[in-house]
Amino acid sequence: MDFSLTKEQKMIKEMVSDFAEKEIKPLAIELDRESKFSEHLFKRIGELGLLGIPFPEKYGGSGAGTIAYAIAVEEIGKVCGGTGLSYAAAVSLGSSPIYYFGTEEQKEQYLVPLAKGEGLASFGLTEPNAGSDAGGTQTKAELVGDEYVINGEKCWITNASYAKTITVTAVTGKDERGKNIISAIIVPAGTPGMTITSPYEKMGVRASNTSQIVLENVRVPKENILGDSRKGFKQFLYTLDGGRISIAALAVGLAQGAYEKALAYAKERKQFGKPISSFQAIQFKLADMAMEIELARNMVYKAAWLKDQGKPFAKESAFAKLYASEMAFRTCNQAIQIHGGYGYMREYEVERFLRDSKLLEIGEGTSEIQRLVIARQIGC
CATH class of the missing domain: 1.20.140.10 (Butyryl-CoA Dehydrogenase, subunit A, domain 3)
Incomplete structure (x- = not known):
């Protein structure tokens, strides 16, 4: 389908392909064997502007759109599935929710540096008892004064150990029918009470970081709720x-x-x-x-x-x-x-x-x- 790509999309494809061949491919076997996440490669991915491909220029991106972003994912995945997965998760799951649902203040504070490649984002959804049944989320966030106090556990979270920003889902109350209200909350890396480990020995995508997150009385300002608190699901x-x-x-x-x-x-x-x-x-x-x-x-x-x-x-x-x-x-x-x-x-x-x-x-x-x-x- 190359014949229908725009000039910009073709340029992105060529640039990412060249980068992947020259810089990722030589490391792929070692990263897999050692189950190692390469901070160096993601620094380069950030410098090349790849973390901001689908986001508008006003938020630090290039505004090239989803097709261009999908092309970049494909070209990286062609040489290293693990690096490709971490790249895809950083953009689609990490940064995108802030772009879709964040306030202007949240976009300025969190999305702009992510889109500029100054850090990675992570999305904490999956739990030990809530994978495909995301509605079964057990992590809870209680509003105490001007802060949300979060308690719970997340598993199999991509990039969490290296993320600057982690958006976690949590139950924040009940609706009129008695069903759980699930909200998304931005938790900056290093917030007290949040413990991140990488205890997994994986079959594949070993170059991608996969982490467990334990949240024990983690406090964040109520302004960190992402979008409408009742529409997190x-x-x-x-x-x-x-x-x-x-x-x-x-x-x-x-x-x-x-x-x-x-x-x-x-x-x-x-x-x-x-x-x-x-x-x-x-x-x-x-x-x-x-x-x-x-x-x-x-x-x-x-x-x-x-x-x-x-x-x-x-x-x-x-x-x-x-x-x-x-x-x-x-x-x-x-x-x-x-x-x-x-x-x-x-x-x-x-x-x-x-x-x-x-x-x-x-x-x-x-x-x-x-x-x-x-x-x-x-x-x-």
């Missing part, structure tokens, strides 16, 4: 709709990276006196991979375009996230198959792409949840 549903576009873009990037490795290997590897790319069994695998990647990319671009146009995009973002994540796992698996025994070895990297891709069927709404979202959108 709707706010994070909208945030997740946007985040699904970036996860789908990341899936396309991972699949593209694995496909390119498999194609190059098939042309070099000889069996029975011929390159294995001359065998129909391998050709059909590669043809299916190329076709499915292109289909997924077009779904990502459509959802991103709808979002940029201010049109409803919840169904399309679920389409894109579901199809692209499952496509990425299939494609990475086939890339290993084409490599044969070499594909099972870490140095050939396609096994890392498969491990990284699995998370995309789980995070930001499992495949099962995406099917529920789609079912509701089509009137079931």
Whole structure:
């Protein structure tokens, strides 16, 4: 779909691709092996203006829109799924809610430095007993005088250990029907009572920081409530709709990276006196991979375009996230198959792409949840 990209979008694609190839790719194996988040790379990502791509210039961004941002996610994901995930989460989940729902004062104080690349943001939604059932949030925030006092626990939170700003969801009361009111509250890093650890040993996306947050009598000014205190649940549903576009873009990037490795290997590897790319069994695998990647990319671009146009995009973002994540796992698996025994070895990297891709069927709404979202959108 390159032919339809604007000049600005093509420039962003070229710039991010060059950066990813020269600066991220050489570190990818080490970051995965050591389960290491690279502060150096994210400093560079900030310097290049990538953390502000979708936000208006008045808030420190470049105003390039969601398609350009999805392109950047794809290009980073093509070389390192973990770095791609942390980048996607910083923008879609960390900074975006402040842009969507924050007051002008909050945007000035928190969003501007984030969009300028002066720090990362994180979004604390998932809890040990409230993953897909986000309405089951147990973290509580009580208004005491002019402050919210927050108590609870969050798990599997991307970037929290390195974030400047963490937005957490918490129950702040009951509505007229007796249901929990869930609000989003901005908690600056270093706030007393907030303990962040990274105790997880993960299968994939190991270059991404994943943290546990414990909140014990954490006090923040009541002005830190994000938007309408009674609409936190709707706010994070909208945030997740946007985040699904970036996860789908990341899936396309991972699949593209694995496909390119498999194609190059098939042309070099000889069996029975011929390159294995001359065998129909391998050709059909590669043809299916190329076709499915292109289909997924077009779904990502459509959802991103709808979002940029201010049109409803919840169904399309679920389409894109579901199809692209499952496509990425299939494609990475086939890339290993084409490599044969070499594909099972870490140095050939396609096994890392498969491990990284699995998370995309789980995070930001499992495949099962995406099917529920789609079912509701089509009137079931």
